Amino acid sequence: MSRYYSGPPSDHFDGERFFGPQRSGGKGLGPLLKWQLGSKRAKWPRWIDNASQPPPPERLEGNGIQLTMIGHVSVLIQTAGVNILTDPVWSDRASPFQVAGPKRVRAPGITLDALPPIDLILVSHNHYDHLDTTTLDRLVHRFDPEIVTPLGNGTIIRQATPNARIVEIDWDDTTAHGPLTIEAEPVNHWSARWSTDRNEALWAGMTIHAPARRIFFNGDSGYAGGWWVDRLMQKHGTIDVSLCPIGAYEPRWFMKDAHMDPDEAVEVYKTMNGPMTLGFHWGVFQLTDEPINEPKERLMAALAREGIDPARFRTLEPGESWTLPDVALNL
Helix, strand or coil, X not given: CCCCCCCCCECCECCCCECCCCCCCCCCHHHHHHHHHHCCCCCCCCCCCCCCCCCCCCCCCCCCEEEEEEECCEEEEEECCEEEEECCCCCCECCCCCCCCCEEXXXXXXXXXXXXXXXXXXXXXXXXXXXXXXXXXXXXXXXXXXXXXXXXXXXXXXXXXXXXXXXXXXXXXXXXXXXXXXXXXXXXXXXXXCCCCCCCCCCCEEEEECCCCEEEECCCXXXXXXXXXXXXXXXXXXXXXXXXXXXXXXXXXXXXXXXXXXXXXXXXXXXCCCCEEEEECCCCECCCCCCCCHHHHHHHHHXXXXXXXXCCEECCCCCCEEEECCCCCCC
């Protein structure tokens, strides 16, 4: 039985573990040792100072959208008067241990104390570079936000912060928050906090249905032939804004089921018919072998090769904001 979730079996839950239609990327000890012992890991800088950036507004009313990069996959989304954080991680390490594991090389783009009021937090899955209980505890005590997360992850959060307000949803389920509706979407990934709890909690992307737009937050996913993005588009028809991972992809034989590379991220962009897209999941924690700036460089090369306007698929520096044009959509 799952230690995080108890519920009836479904087409992606066998009563103990969650699964998807394709391999989810959770490999065993043998392949992990093969990678680690044979790794040709690029050398990252020990530290990079962030440039000073203007602070985001207290709130953004109406149908405009502003994205402010915190770092890795932590983004402040402001729209319709609601302030949203995605997978917030302010800790120094993406690890169960604060003395070992991937250590950040850039500070968060906004200090936690300088954040505007946070109303809603989206937590996509339970890997340590996405679900940081220390950060969530601080945010809950400061702002008392609602936390929306896939099935099972609420158990992990409550163990650290019993008074957190948590809504757990299954794939294709929705929950309302003020003028927004949040919908969990299948993606090609996996979950684990330890070696013994693989896939005992669910993972998901999330669609934010705002009054005039759809925003898709993909916390983490392998490309896997694009089955999940085809499904997303068949269901929704239009995605206006996408937050898409582009890093932590080498070596491909080990990472391809779990993480997209920049060329695959561009294929996702094309399948989505070219939404305004923020590329993230790179440049903060060295999780894999590629050089620190390679994801951005490869993304720019892929966009040029495909003739795609780089103003539509951007990366942001920590603390940098992107204000999107206020164009209404008939949903």
